[in-house]
Amino acid sequence: MNRRRFLGAVGLAGLAASAGCYEHVRHWNERSDVVGPQPPLSGGDSANDADVSLSSNGLHRGAAKDGIPAITDPVFATDWSSVGQTLGEEELVVGIDIGGDARAYPLAILNWHEAVNDVFEPRSTDGRTPADAAFGRPLLVTYCPLCGSSVVTDRTVAGAVRTFGVSGLLWQSGLVLYDVESESLWSQLSATAIRGPLTGTALTRLPSTIATWGEWRREHPTTVVLLPPPASDTVKGWQSRDYGRNPYVGYDRSERVGVGDSRSVDERLHPKTMVVGVTSGGAACAYPLASVERRGVVNDTVGTLPVVVAATRAGSLVAYDRRVGGRALDFERDGDELVAGGSRWPLVSGRAVDGPHEGTRLTRVTGHSPLYWFAWANLYPKTEIYGNIFG
Template sequence: MSVVHLATKPHVVHGWFERITSMNRRRFLAALGATSALAGCLGNNQSADGADSTDTPGTAGGSNATRTSSFDLPVPKDELRRGAPKDAIPAITAPVFSDDWSGFDEVNVTLEDSFEVVGVELDGIARAYPLAILNWHEIANDAFDDRPVVVTYCPLCGSAVVADRLVAGEPTNFGVSGYLWMSDLVMYDVRTESLWSQVLATAIRGERTGDTLSLIPSTISTWGEWKASHPDTEVLVPPPVSDTIRGRQSRSYDVNPYSSYRQSGRVGIGFNDEVDERMHPKTSVIGITAGGVARAYPLDAVKNAGVVNDTVGELPVVVASSTDGTLVAYVRRIDGSVAEFERDGSALVAAGSRWDLLTGRALDGSHEGATLTRANDRSPMFWFAWADFNPDTEIYGR
């Protein structure tokens, strides 16, 4: 039987997080790092198929990659589209973790190496959140030791966003509002009932309008690749073992309700007036923004290149993908100097060290143990979603 624990400590965390507010709540300048329902669309068991930086200890290079995008806030209510009733997609509120899914009588699905997961490594703890679960629940309220964290996934946009779940400096749970904005999941916080854009990680309506959650980097990978790079990882166990905002509910976790949607050219559930047609809307891209420049790196282009050494604005970056199609982006600055990366099988090579592709950690050489800084703080996402939130984006290779 696997060792299991609950990550549900409701501690108040002070000191390490400052709430970011806009001086003018009518206008929000959203500081985006880089990247990354039917979000808010599916109820019980429905299917979408018809419907100069400072180096820090242990870090190879710092990053000042930011982007400012303007959005008028609060978002007018008529721009929100109702996809499902509130909490019809029940967010996970009491997650249970183990080393796999075996040994649980309530779980009738085998966790396969090919399953995609949202991977998070924080404070020395590695956890995987399978999309087989997040497709049905979209939000997992968690805690890494005493640090409250929310893990979110929008199946419509293919975007994972992980953040500290603090509202006005206090921990709170997040739920699925059932609304969509720009075809993206709209969350609500239990404490104030404000509405939050998942991709922006920003409150767009309600008491906390203009507040922004502090982001935590995440990766979308396969379970096999993630556990190979993180041998001590834990993995989220599906409900009813994990509890939800509506109690111990369960779904058909062996069924992907978005399988046809991901392959089609359809965008959202019909609320997108304009779609950037430079690429297929469901092309997987990893986006980076810096110095007023936004650039998307399509999976196929990165795969064909093997490794991409590039500069976005004035930020030197390296972009690569794994055999399973995991896209990663790092700042290619090591000990204050810009490095040129090469590929050695599944590893990146630069400055006399081999670097793990998934973690950015130096495996050997003079930099062994150091970690590259992420160039993106949102996961890869579908092209249409990246372009919606970054309308002036460039495309690598074009």
Template sequence: MNRRRFLATLGFTSALAGCLGNDPPVADDANAGGADSAAGGTETPRAGPFDLPIPEDELRRGAPKDAIPAITAPVYSDDWSGFDEVSVELDDSFEVVGVELDGIVRAYPLAILNWHEIVNDTFDGRPVVVTYCPLCGSAVVADRLVQGEPTYFGVSGFLWMSDLVMYDDRTNSLWSQVLATAIRGELTGDTLSLLPATISTWGEWKASHPDTDVLVPPPVSGTIRGRQTRRYEVNPYTSYQQSSSIGIGFNDDVDERMHPKTSVIGVTAGGVARAYPFDPVSNAGVVNDRVADLPVVVSATTDGTLVAYVRRVDGTVLEFERDGDVLVGGGSRWDIVTGRALDGPHEGTALTRANDRSPMFWFAWADFNPGTEIYGA
């Protein structure tokens, strides 16, 4: 390996400069306090290949606590029209994090998440947190329960391995977004239960989910700092996403097998981690593969939605082909975005997702999954 290194539930350019440029030392902070001893028991907790708690000097302060204001009072509608406070038109090309849970379907535009990173939500009484790290290009959705009780999560302002570090309001423990694990504080080693999510375009998501609602940007939605607003028509990370630069700090050992900002979807099973880059998957149309003993099918839409599903249905492993905008397997046609059979003997059946986390930048997948394989390499 070549490595160098209208439904209601329940501010920011200067801070961005801190995320991408300045690298001040970590100050004493309530978020980082009390994290030097593992919570519960004498055995050192681990998250994947990482010993916990992670050393304090591996944290980088990208912004003050809550300077990126997490959304705590989300509001939804079928689009953004009709809101005087919203001057941005919701375009079909906007990328969204799509979540379908307990019969409720919602979309969270990256135009909002680039500026707020965390949405504390509720699905029919079920507390859920939707997160996005612009530096890693990673979306992670999970139940927002800490010690069995609902909590809200905020943006600590710290980064670890260039990834968003969250805090919970019950214990102020620090949580890695990609790992969905507490890495410092009272809850060190605790993990969140992950929920399936898709990164798609608004156009593709609503076509596959005509009953979806979409998050309305602040100030309609409320944040941890009250009424806030940002320039939601501007992506402050455009130049970063197009460059080979990587976050801030602790990326000296970068896996150079691909450009660091290559979009990959990762699957882990049986001690094997494999990354599927967008271009090879798109060129193939459909990939039937196995990760250890897990049979998977990986595909991508013309708009760039990258998905991975388990291709075992009712105990039978299916072989898929591509037919235009759908997959064909087991006598049924399957929607790529939802993984749901549209007709035939499996009509209505939904494939199980093979990936725990959304597609993300290659450097982030490789950092959190050292020794990962690459499909097609």
């Protein structure tokens, strides 16, 4: 394994201070505010199929608890006109589609708040909640700017709905959440509790995608989009940020990993290379954006799982199970669509729009959105790399 060390704190003080997200970073050239050590998790590497032995060792304090205020009462609309703002067509969003109910969560908001506690209420075709809908599905939508990762989960734990906030701690340079009810700490990357009474408990992950607002809205014309606070309320009540400004400008191109952290990083790829990762049967493979873009479409097998991987025009990645009706198809690409078996599947939605498979939805095979290489390699150090000569 080719690994090197990166210092995460150097040069990020200005970024953190402007974001108001990692208020202690300016001190981390002098000290490391480490929480621990703690014993490894029960269950070891079985938690959510991670290829590492999860441990809360190495927790770093990045901000005060709730210094990054999670959204607890989200409000949605068809666009941002009701709050006197414009969400540009090229702005990235985390998109979720459950039973035809599509919602978009802009990174312009998630960069500042990182977690949204939501409830998906079933809707009829006219957008209203059906009278026979007893209750919706409680979801947690998260985004870690330091890892470039979005993870969506059910926030029901042991039969009870939990409310999640941002702990201000980092683990493996990634977001650490807490649940209000038990005060357990949860790794966003592994979707697993790493400290507290729920240690070792894994959240149920749900499919999502990262796309531009324009891409998402074209393929989901009835979608709604999250409104920024103060329209949406937070765990700290009224809050507002400059949602037209990215507090992490330049971070995605630098070699810096996180903040306040120094660790060995797999150097087979630049740490900020965007990849989509797939695991199956003990095997793991990372698909770098540049390699996928060169191929146009990738038909591959990870373990025993046949997959198709492609990049959107906006530079995001999607990975689907390429089995349809029990048979693995070989896909080609035509513009923004995958083509196989006489049908066409738009990249972002994965639902066939014509042909013998019309209406069939391809199954997403990723528990994470595309994310930075260093974050994937931390979780799966034995991962292969598609198209890499060292893989």
